[in-house]
Amino acid sequence: MQTLKNYINGELLEPVSKQYLDNYDPSRGKVYSLIPNSDERDVELAVKAAHEAFPAWSVTPKDVRSQYLLKIASLIEQNLDKLARAESLDNGKPLHLAKTVDIPRAAANFHFYGTGILHYAAHAHSMEDTAINYTLRQPVGVAGCISPWNLPLYLFSWKIAPALAAGCTVVAKPSEVTPMTAYLLSEICIEAGLPKGVLNIVHGLGPKVGNAIVSNTKVPVISFTGGTKTGAHIASIAAPMFKKMSLELGGKNPNIIFADCDYQKMLSTTMLSSFANQGQICLCGSRIFVERSIYDTFKADFVEKTKKLVIGAPLDDKTKIGAVVSESHMEKILSYVELAKQEGGIVLCGGKRAKVDGEFANGYYIEPTIIEGLPYSCRTNQEEIFGPVVTITPFDTEEEVMTYANSTIYGLASTVWTQDITKANRVAMNLHTGIVWVNCWLLRDLRTPFGGVKSSGVGREGGFEALDFFTEPKNVCVKLK
Numbered sequence: 010m011q012t013l014k015n016y017i018n019g020e021l022l023e024p025v026s027k028q029y030l031d032n033y034d035p036s037r038g039k040v041y042s043l044i045p046n047s048d049e050r051d052v053e054l055a056v057k058a059a060h061e062a063f064p065a066w067s068v069t070p071k072d073v074r075s076q077y078l079l080k081i082a083s084l085i086e087q088n089l090d091k092l093a094r095a096e097s098l099d100n101g102k103p104l105h106l107a108k109t110v111d112i113p114r115a116a117a118n119f120h121f122y123g124t125g126i127l128h129y130a131a132h133a134h135s136m137e138d139t140a141i142n143y144t145l146r147q148p149v150g151v152a153g154c155i156s157p158w159n160l161p162l163y164l165f166s167w168k169i170a171p172a173l174a175a176g177c178t179v180v181a182k183p184s185e186v187t188p189m190t191a192y193l194l195s196e197i198c199i200e201a202g203l204p205k206g207v208l209n210i211v212h213g214l215g216p217k218v219g220n221a222i223v224s225n226t227k228v229p230v231i232s233f234t235g236g237t238k239t240g241a242h243i244a245s246i247a248a249p250m251f252k253k254m255s256l257e258l259g260g261k262n263p264n265i266i267f268a269d270c271d272y273q274k275m276l277s278t279t280m281l282s283s284f285a286n287q288g289q290i291c292l293c294g295s296r297i298f299v300e301r302s303i304y305d306t307f308k309a310d311f312v313e314k315t316k317k318l319v320i321g322a323p324l325d326d327k328t329k330i331g332a333v334v335s336e337s338h339m340e341k342i343l344s345y346v347e348l349a350k351q352e353g354g355i356v357l358c359g360g361k362r363a364k365v366d367g368e369f370a371n372g373y374y375i376e377p378t379i380i381e382g383l384p385y386s387c388r389t390n391q392e393e394i395f396g397p398v399v400t401i402t403p404f405d406t407e408e409e410v411m412t413y414a415n416s417t418i419y420g421l422a423s424t425v426w427t428q429d430i431t432k433a434n435r436v437a438m439n440l441h442t443g444i445v446w447v448n449c450w451l452l453r454d455l456r457t458p459f460g461g462v463k464s465s466g467v468g469r470e471g472g473f474e475a476l477d478f479f480t481e482p483k484n485v486c487v488k489l490k
């Protein structure tokens with residue numbers, strides 16, 4: 010059985026405690042590797058390494074930093090098959106998804122920031138002939154980067170790449186549930202010759218390792234993606250220490266379908282926005298609101314297509330729905346189906362644990378599930394489920410659907426389907442979310458600001474926003490006479 014190691018000061022190390030945690034293959038419900046059960050002593054070593062590497066890395070010329078990032082991007086591309094298989098096995102996602110989305114996107118993150126840093130400029134403010142102000146953007150210091158399990162390497166690299174490009178050194182923690190590709194990334198960084206201490210990866214549990222990173226006084230900037238509850242906990246530690254914080258949190262995204270949409274495009278995209286990655290994407294549209302005149306047609310077509318989705322082993326090419334990430338997460342999702350029934354919901358399809366034969370019989374599979382008949386304000390329609398479960402609800406007027414859409418504590422993303430451009434713009438303007446997709450879903454340009462409002466987070470990732478986050482602006486005012 011493979012035993013993973015921490016990556017600290019350029020080396021692969023055992024945890025100080027010599028203790029390990031089981032790592033599960035969710036497609037079989039079986040332990041298949043061990044990961045370091047690290048604690049604050051390992052974090053202390055990692056922070057020390059990052060702190061010592063910071064002075065040199067922060068003044069390393071941008072084009073040299075860029076070369077390291079581009080080398081890492083290229084090594085990820087060269088190892089696409091190996092990384093995709095590892096991601097699929099560790100997370101339960103279909104191999105095809107890992108191969109076409111997760112791993113290419115991780116490479117793109119390093120490529121994007123490896124080139125982006127070369128174009129990053131600061132401002133100057135002239136006071137005519139009195140003075141000139143120029144703004145320096147200096148790397149903040151050691152960055153703490155903590156990421157979740159749903160898009161493991163994709164989201165891990167989305168934080169690490171801009172931090173390193175900006176000149177910060179990093180102590181990072183992947184989710185304990187999906188550590189494998191972060192471990193493989195440490196091997197890639199060694200191969201790329203990244204200077205020691207610039208990136209450190211500590212494996213282990215959130216309350217131990219994550220907490221130790223967040224509360225360390227030598228880590229002045231925290232970038233976190235995960236659940237809203239964990240985000241609130243992190244903020245309660247980091248805010249009184251006046252750390253810079255970026256929090257990308259949960260969502261309960263509306264998918265609003267007007268009768269005048271391009272129906273076939275909407276239907277095929279709604280299949281993805283509902284069930285891609287077993288619904289475990291923070292951007293999935295889990296509340297589907299459909300204009301009443303097409304509600305019955307949509308319901309029949311959507312249910313029919315959903316019943317045909319092939320549930321199965323992640324490595325099988327035919328699989329569209331793989332395993333959810335863990336047994337406890339599977340139980341949480343199924344408990345929401347029970348709640349929906351108690352709240353008066355009608356399960357139109359799915360709703361149960363799915364059985365897959367042979368060696369996968371103990372895997373954590375859930376049938377893609379569609380529920381109707383629930384009020385917009387019930388718990389099923391207000392709380393994040395984060396699985397292959399969606400609700401469908403008819404609406405009559407735009408005003409009514411805006412009330413439904415904006416009714417949750419979350420505000421991450423939303424999708425709008427209509428051919429009426431004026432209506433699309435008006436609805437986009439009035440939605441309380443950080444991202445609005447019109448007639449598409451998950452179409453990403455890495456230059457755009459990414460993040461949510463309300464309980465979906467604080468701050469934005471993406472583009473120059475991330476470089477702004479990992480740097481501190483300093484205004485220098487020079488009197489001319």
Ligand code: NDP
Nearest residue numbers: 156157158184185214215219220235236239257258259291
């Ligand atoms: P969690 O909040 O449980 O965990 C996220 C990360 O935080 C993990 O690495 C976890 O470690 C760590 N962590 C847990 N407790 C602490 C703590 N006390 N201090 C510091 N770190 C801690 O989220 P999940 O991993 O369950 O991910 C799912 C959530 O992420 C969903 O709510 C989803 O919406 C959200 N998400 C948001 C995105 C966005 O961009 N807005 C994108 C993707 C997901 P460990 O796993 O080891 O416990």
